[in-house]
Amino acid sequence: MEDRSVYSTHVPAGNKASLRETGHESHVPSAEVLEAIENVILDVFKSLAQNRAPVLTVARRSDWRNIEFKDSVGLQMIPHYTTKQIRSDCPRSAPKFALMLKILSIIYKMVQSNTYATKRDIYYSDILLFGSQSVVDNIINDISCMLRIPRRSLHVAVTVPSNVQGIKNLISHAKFMLIVEKDATFQRLLDDDFCNKLSPCIMITGRGIPDLNTRLLVRKLWDSFQIPIFTLMDADPHGVEIMCIYKYGSVSMSFEAHHLTVPSIKWLGLLPSDLQRLNIRRDALIPFTKRDQNKLASIQKRPYIACQPTWKKELEIMEASKLKAEIQVLTSLSSDYLSRVYLPNKLQFGGWV
Secondary structure (H helix, E strand, O other), X not given: OOOOEEEEOOOOOOOOOEEEEOOOOOOOOHHHHHHHHHHHHHHHHHHHHOOOOOEEEEEOOOOHHHEEEEOOOEEEEOOOOOEEEEEOOOOOOHHHHHHHHHHHHHHHHHHHHOOOEEHHHHHHHOHHHHOOHHHHHHHHXXXXXXXXXXXXXXXXXOXXXXXXXXXXXXXXXXXXXXXXXOHHHHHHHHHOOHHHHOOOEEEEEOOOOOOHHHHHHHHHHHHHHOOOEXXXXXXXXXXXXXXXXXXXXXXXXXXXXXXXXXXXXXXXXXXXXXXXXXXXXXXXXXXXXXXXXXXXXXXXXXXXXXXXXXXHHHHHHHHHHOEEEOHHHHHHOOOOHHHHHHHHHHHHHOOOO
């Protein structure tokens, strides 16, 4: 793995994770992805209107006649590749035709709502329908090739190996690591090319509460590179809780703390004091719920908070205001405020606690 690597891990239904690296895939705007899918569906409707059986045309991805080798790239598909048809009126191909439309609809909804899923997430969304993970994997690859759109732009993430300890020969010129709470923020920073514009860095997201593999990966990267690690969380008790899991561990996994925690982690943002400093509008903030109050009170009683006077002060600001904010609140200042102003200033002038 090289510098400017970007990792994303997730655990919706069974310890799943995803990993991505910048620099290997170009980003396609969401509007273009939606248009490409709409064009496929429009062709299906046109065929039906003309009493013809709809077909989907996909590349023969495994045919060596469609492949060429270039020193600078390796193996790549030739521009004018041979294709095959997935017909809706053929007993052998009709099931795949239906599944391709199903997955296209899932992708369309994810792109529309700016959400992401791994291939495994999609499989688990309807195990009986898809039958096997390999069916989903193959169809997603066919769709990506058919639309000529890289998988990340389809909002489908790549799985991280579960054997994190088996990852060897890590190489990076990263100057720091940034742990991002939410996948939506993570993707926005990717789209803004944050890693390349500011400084070589490693970005990681656990997409909420991190699973075991995510924590193992953070610890392994820390052991390998010994670079500063910062967290970017929502300014709410839930975000603080997630940050504490990375930094200090969880009660349930305390017996493995020496493999999982990174006590040097710093809280970069979103700080409760930032909301005051940046004059964030009050109507952009969210009132505390009873659950928020209970969670914050629980965190404030934990032994490690006593060792962090600056954290304690931030939590007191949150407690006094009884207001919380998501990272996205910064878009109320400008659409790219997070990547263009907030993070560069924080990292340059030491705005962490």
